[in-house]
Amino acid sequence: MIFQTKINTKAEQYLKNKEGMLELLKKLDLHLEESxxxxxxxxxxxxxxxxxxxxxxxxxxxxxxxxxxxxxxxxxxxxxxxxxxxxxxxxxxxxxxxxxxxxxxxxxxxxxxxxxxxxxxxxxxxxxxxxxxxxxxxxxxxxxxxxxxxxxxxxxxxxxxxxxxxxxxxxxxxxxxxxxxxxxxxxxxxxxxxxxxxxxxxxxxxxxxxxxxxxxxxxxxxxxxxxxxxxxxxxxxxxxxxxxxxxxxxxxxxxxxxxxIRPADEMQPDKCAVVEPLYDPNEILGIISPDIKVPYDCRELIARIVDGSEFSEFKPEYGNTLVTGWAHINGYKIGIIGNNGVLFSESANKGAQFIQLCNQSNVPLLFLQNITGFMVGRKYEEEGIIKNGSKLINAVSNCETPTITIMVGSSYGAGNYAMNGQSYQPRFLFTYPNSKIAVMGPEQLAGVMDIIQREAAEKTGKPYDEEQAKMMQQFMIMEAEKKSNAWFATSEQFDDGIINPVETRNYLKICMKVIHNKAFNASGKFGIFRM
Structure with a gap:
């Protein structure tokens, strides 16, 4: 099905996003010139x-x-x-x-x-x-x-x-x-x-x-x-x-x-005729915000990187904070998993099932990672968020078809694992210049540490210095910001490079050619899923 965009390129948020992303791209160009x-x-x-x-x-x-x-x-x-x-x-x-x-x-x-x-x-x-x-x-x-x-x-x-x-x-x-x-x-x-x-x-x-x-x-x-x-x-x-x-x-x-030298053992999948996306890839700069707290529909991104902007969505009405479905990139079949919010039990189960289906059909996977993590709280623990989140991580861990990950926004906590972070050995992992990767967001980190320190002071009967705590929170936020941004991540080799979002399709076209250079055949086997 061809995706029908809802983007208004004259909207205030779109123009604000584009302006901010262009500033980040200037910084990227300067760093690449240094390299x-x-x-x-x-x-x-x-x-x-x-x-x-x-x-x-x-x-x-x-x-x-x-x-x-x-x-x-x-x-x-x-x-x-x-x-x-x-x-x-x-x-x-x-x-x-x-x-x-x-x-x-x-x-x-x-x-x-x-x-x-x-x-x-x-x-x-x-x-x-x-x-x-x-x-x-x-x-x-x-x-x-x-x-x-x-x-x-x-x-x-x-x-x-x-x-x-x-x-x-x-x-x-x-x-x-x-x-x-x-x-x-x-x-x-x-x-x-x-x-x-x-x-x-x-x-x-x-x-x-x-x-x-x-x-x-x-x-x-x-x-x-x-x-x-x-x-x-x-x-x-x-x-x-x-x-x-x-x-x-x-x-x-x-x-x-x-x-x-010996010819490559190339994978020869059924390929479709290549049709360019219906929508301008430059519009990605207005869809995605440099402020990762600003939400957007990841389908709008998908529509600008896949052939003909066609996306066959799987379980669109269920677990809708995770978007799953099939498309083609440069004629090659690919399964896509993208985030539209925090992961709930339903979205985790849906993701695990979709990965199994892609393995069964021997279809590679693309993860578009923009995730704050799994939902927390008593209600969600009782519903088995750990159990269901573990199913998704199990499926990612044992996925045998090649995977590619692009960090297009936040990558926090166990959400990084569930969305095929570096530890799960994607064939390629690229990031956008706005992306952030950490255990949690800087404000959450500073807030959690403040709660821990307050409780420690209460237990020992010592007074809590509010002024010093405020200064410490600001310092922690600054340090966390510095060590969670895309520049720090790429410096430390948390990715294979920062890319211009406009060039996403071009990178993926090459990656798809590369991953099919060597034949793969998924067995469909997974570890034990806790039911």
Whole structure:
């Protein structure tokens, strides 16, 4: 059924929402511009003088002409003390020789491409996405190795990246590494563990210990090229499989290899003809408010992202604070679950049933998360809100079809779990710049703490300082606001990136293509539902 919009684009609330969202998008654009920083001008010029390409230029040359590039985690580390938003790597999904590939490129002109903690976490998440979706990985390598001031964190978790290269290889999803410069110490294992290694002549330097450390450890005096140059590794050690004449040749070889690796085990669902939504996606900015307390009908959002604005709603008259139904995105079938208010027992039961139906039909799921949590109070406890909420969380936990989550508003408490938050391993999780994620809202948090402190004072017979309590409440609200907003969340890797709501359909079109790159077949099995 085609959804009939009720939006008035001249209404005061619509215009207010749009103005506020546009301000948030300006902030997003500024942060994304920061993430594209590739180092000081002198370092960039030095690389160019040596005939080197920059990290993003390498990615562009590798991709097919006119291919999309779904950049992932561009703002990780935004509010940290590392090397800036996005760390020292560019990562995302694009088409190489017609094949979906995960691509990572070290930004060698920023801190020598050294790996800070944010960059490491980004690398681990990128590996997970590649594995889940059966993507070959192409590493464009040039890095000074671990950032030593953070070595205690990087060393303990860094082995994950090497482990996962080999596990993806075992599963049939190869890694191709093109080495353009330094890959030293632990970084030498990136090409060493890859299925295919391409070393650029006179540039690649791959060794466990550089000449100074070798001299200190063994008294041997040796130069870079003899110790770990591209020619030596291609002709003597065998660490390199291909000796590239220059950077462009190295990228050419990588593209050629992709043509001959095992074809993807693609899912071939019945696809419909693609029909663009009937409504302008720019209207999303007036539908959704930067103030997450302002309600809206999530069907209005759905109508602007699905094919033909057609949405076949499931149980529309029951549990109406949760909207469930089927649609198509870029011709692919998808089940959609969206919030229209707090979760009651009825909405939780409806959601659990809908997830079972999607698993039975082998249909992926999209969660549009805008949830304050489950309803609380004596009446609702007696009605079994814990029991019924647990059914929904059970269904989310054991869902075997691929899932995608977009945080389009609030994400509070167990509502985050019921709506497929990060802990439930969605294939992709994106957020809108207005979104908030926390145990509860800042005002509720401050209020609960005030009640606890008042009760503690009463029990001990101490007077309660109202003025100090008021100041403490304001401080807690400010701190909670700061640590629950989208910028903090993306910095801490609670998502795979903040997106412009207008671009939602474009992101989902790519995600749908990616999740169907590897066949899936749900068994329909779930854990025990408490009846």
């Amino acid at each position: 594209r920083f590739q180092g000081a001008e002198k370092h960039i010029q030095r690389a160019k003088d040596k005939g080197k390409l920059l990290a993003r230029e390498r990615v562009e040359l590798l991709l097919d002409k006119d291919s999309f590039f779904l950049e992932l985690l561009p703002l990780i580390g935004l509010e940290g003390k590392g090397f800036g938003p996005g760390g020292t790597s560019v990562a995302g999904i694009g088409l190489v020789s017609g094949r979906l590939c995960m691509i990572t490129s070290n930004v060698a002109t920023n801190k020598g491409g050294a790996i800070d903690y944010a960059t490491l976490r980004k690398s681990i998440r990128i590996g997970e996405i590649a594995m889940e979706n059966g993507l070959p990985t192409i590493n464009l390598v040039e890095s000074a190795g671990a950032n030593l001031p953070e070595q205690e964190k990087i060393f303990n978790f860094g082995g994950t990246t090497f482990r996962d290269i080999t596990r993806r290889s075992k599963a049939g999803f190869p890694t191709i590494s093109v080495v353009f410069g330094n890959a030293t110490a632990g970084g030498a294992y990136v090409p060493g563990m890859s299925d295919y290694a391409i070393f650029v002549k006179d540039q690649a330097k791959v060794f466990l210990a550089g000449p100074p450390l070798v001299k200190m450890a063994t008294k041997e005096v040796v130069d870079d090229e003899s110790l770990g140059g591209a020619a030596m590794h291609s002709k003597i050690s065998g660490v390199s499989d291909y000796l590239a004449e220059d950077e462009v040749d190295g990228i050419r070889i990588a593209r050629e290899i992709v043509q001959f």
